Amino acid sequence: MSALVAGFLLIGYLLAPGVIYRLFFSAYIPARRYQRTRTEEVVFSLLVTIVPFVLSWILLVHTPLGNLPNLSIGPSKAEAYRIVFRSLLPGPELTPPNPLTARAHLADSYLRAFLEQGRFLSLLWLFCALEGWASGLIVSRYGDYSTNQRMHRLLKRFCDDFLLTYVSEWELLFTTRSLPRNQQDFDVEIDALAAGILYRGKLVDWFLDQDGKLEGIFLERAARYQQAELERDRAHGVQKTRESYWRVIPGAKLYLVASTIANYNIRYAPPMQQDTTLAQLRARFGEEAIITQLPPDSFEDPINSP
Structure with missing residues (x-):
């Protein structure tokens, strides 16, 4: 008993x-x-x-x-x-x-x-x-606390010393929790150098082991930087913008193993605007509006391209 x-x-x-x-x-x-x-x-x-x-x-x-x-x-x-x-x-x-x-x-x-x-x-x-x-x-409201106000300083200190003590530090890095509330809908963009290749994309999820160490990350809208093509163009005196060397990786998500990531850069960017559909355009401008579709962009195979 x-x-x-x-x-x-x-x-x-x-x-x-x-x-x-x-x-x-x-x-x-x-x-x-x-x-x-x-x-x-x-x-x-x-x-x-x-x-x-x-x-x-x-x-x-x-x-x-x-x-x-x-x-x-x-x-x-x-x-x-x-x-x-x-x-x-x-x-x-x-x-x-x-x-x-x-x-x-x-x-x-x-x-x-x-x-x-x-x-x-x-x-x-x-x-x-x-x-x-x-x-x-x-x-x-962690991101809204200003160091200029005493109450905000106390609340931020309370979060740092107690409320967030046992929360993974990746939670603050990989989310917009540290940003003001008017920026909470921003996308978390990552540039990661993994296995000697530079990748970038929108971070959508990540995984931790039992000790809280990072195991891997999932990226959407992932792209790979063509460093070899850049070096070849420089050798031949070809001038291109750096943005032109990014190649979109097919697939919904890209998974990067944390052990292969040498370093990474985190950016908080405004969310991308959704593509406007033809029905939405007609609802906005009326059925009498003349809408001309643009020709499709030329597609370059990101895998077989040099």
Whole structure:
């Protein structure tokens, strides 16, 4: 019975609050971006439980909320806790005069203590959910905090020292979270030198190992730089713009293994405008408008081209 009660308290007061906090906080930062060991997870759960625990205790002990709903099962709350605590202490068992009545009284005490704990845990978990939501809201405005305002400096310091402590550093590098909210829709563009070849594209996802080290990245609109063609043109005195040496790589996404990446450059660029369809143009200018389609661009095979 002692192990069962200890497990209930461990889950209810330590593990569940951390899970609830992370569940609501993950609305702003995906849960898989966390990088914590088991020890760090326990410590973090303990820290995020302190404030909700104190608030729950104040409301249930010093306000009428502690008597709602009114429980009339078994003995009083204090007596129920006393009986449960005595039953968990090691020692020789005393045979009561009426064992059946004693067992029923003990069962009522456990039920009363369980209901009292359920009331406390319900309020505790509610505050943990609110704390997770509020923390996520603070983090979501990380890029808007100005160093010129004292409150903003405090919030940014709070994010750096606590809220983002166990979040992977790649989350800030590979997202627009550090930018102001009016730039949150920017694309994350990467120039990566992998296996001696320069690639560029829009970063859409990345993968980490158990230690938080980068394993690989996914790029959309990927292109490869033709360094050999550039050197050949320079040898023959041919002058071209650097942009003309980029070759689009066929396929929806390009995966680069992190171990092959020597260095990379990260840029935050405004999102590309979507191509306007013929139906959208007619809806904008009317059916009477004359729309002439441009001839298709010449296509150069990016694989077989030099």
